Every structure is written in structure tokens, then in C-alpha cells.
Amino acid sequence: MHIGIYTPDPHSLGEQAAAVEELIETSCLNLSLHLYSRHGDLIASLTNQPLDVLFYHIEAGGEFENRVWEVRRIIPGCALVLVGDDPRHAVFGYQVRAEDFLLAPLDPEDLISSLAQLLRRRMEAEEQYLPVKVGGVWGPLNMAHILYLESAGHSLIFHMDDGRQFRSISSFKDYQSLIDLNRHFFRCHKSYVVNLSHVTGLEQNSFTLDNGDTVNISRPYRQITRSYYASYVTGRYDRDGAQTVTARPREEQPL
Secondary structure (H helix, E strand, C coil): CEEEEECCCHHHHHHHHHHHHHHHHCCCCCCEEEEECCHHHHHHHHCCCCCCEEEEECCCCCCHHHHHHHHHHHCCCCEEEEEECCCCHHHHHHHCCCCEEEECCCCHHHHHHHHHHHHHHHHHCCCCEEEEEECCEEEEEEHHHEEEEEEECCEEEEEECCCCEEEECCCHHHHHHHHHCCCCEEEEECCEEEEHHHEEEECCCEEEECCCCEEECCHHHHHHHHHHHHHHHCCCCCCCCCCCCCCCCHHHCCC
């Protein structure tokens, strides 16, 4: 997936680039970053490299509207996020079918938050795979067919809906970024991450899965698990721009 950032401010461009590059380095996602400080360079590059996501900083003056429309004509399917210092620009964002509008000066954390929501939406529209190394060979596991992940010592066991199990020398940390972007997966125990799309019931201390298995919920995770699952089943998550439900920030989660 190709992500672009356009802003004429070199300092701001550097800060935003550093934030996205950190996300790329710590995730399992196939992302590439493209930076532009001149509108002409952006337009020239789009001919050979269409973008999937573009953060476009609106410059002062009336010419910005024509420039944004030019971008939209060249890459009509791109998820466009406008960045501007005037809230009234959000109305123009609606006209060009922008996915989001962020106020300048842009906090890199706001950029990452917006990007994460866009990635979730994109991932919802296509099959998602986890790269897993089993027996020294890398292969993709379709996330929709994973019932749950189990941590066992220095390994992860991937329990599949067809009864198979794959053991890989890895940890939850290796897959944290990709799991965070998939609303179906939730860590309910120090040793378990469950795929909520396969859950058929919730007891006080466990989930029941559609194959009859149970996944334990530990006491430190109990409250946040029940809250997240209630939001999940009632549809209050990232759907068509609605409220996004996420787990607590990683630093607040119990160990």
C-alpha cells in the first residue's frame, strides 16, 4: 500500500514522515511512504505511482481547490485526507470526497490515528494474511480462518477453523501492529488473542468459539474484554465512518 504526504513545510514533512516510518518498521504491513514538498512533484509522480492514501496540506489562497481537484482526477480511488488551518476547509473536503480532515499544525499522533482508521477500512475490504514462519518456511495464514492465537513459551500456536495448528517461534509483539488494525482480534489473556468473529458466547471467564473450543479470559483483562466485546457485537466500531472501538492503549494493558 502506497502512502503519500504532501506539505510545503519541510519541518512538518519531516515530523510526519518519521511517525509513519516508525509505524512501517514496527508492523507486518506492506507499506511504502512517498513525500512531496511541491505540488508539481506530486502530480508528476502520480502518473507512474498512484497512491492508496494521501495526506494533502491545503495552502493559503483560492488556488488550492483546483489543485486538490487535479489530484482527485488523477487518483480517484485514493483515500484523501486534507490538512488545513481553517475548519471551513472541511466543507470542501466533503465536496472532493475526502476521508478525513485534520487541523494544522498537524500533530504526528493525529496523522497516525487517521492513517490507522483508513488502514482498517481498507483491510476490511480485502482478505488479510499473517506472515508465519513454520518449520523454517514462511507462509501466509488467512486471518479470517484463525480461531485464536496461543502463546506457549517462546512460540505462538495458531489455531485454525479447520482443526489445524501451526506453531511458530514468535510472540504477540511480532504481530501487535497488524492485530491492532484488525477489529476482530482481541487479547483477552496474557496467553491468548481471540478472533471475535468466531465467538458464539461469552461467559464470565471465557469465550466459546463456533467449533466448541473455549478461550480463557484472565481477571486483569476481564473488564476491558467485556466492554470491547459488547461494543463489537452491537456494531459500534469502525463501520462506514462510525465510532471506532479499540482496546486500551498498549501501555495501559495488563501484563
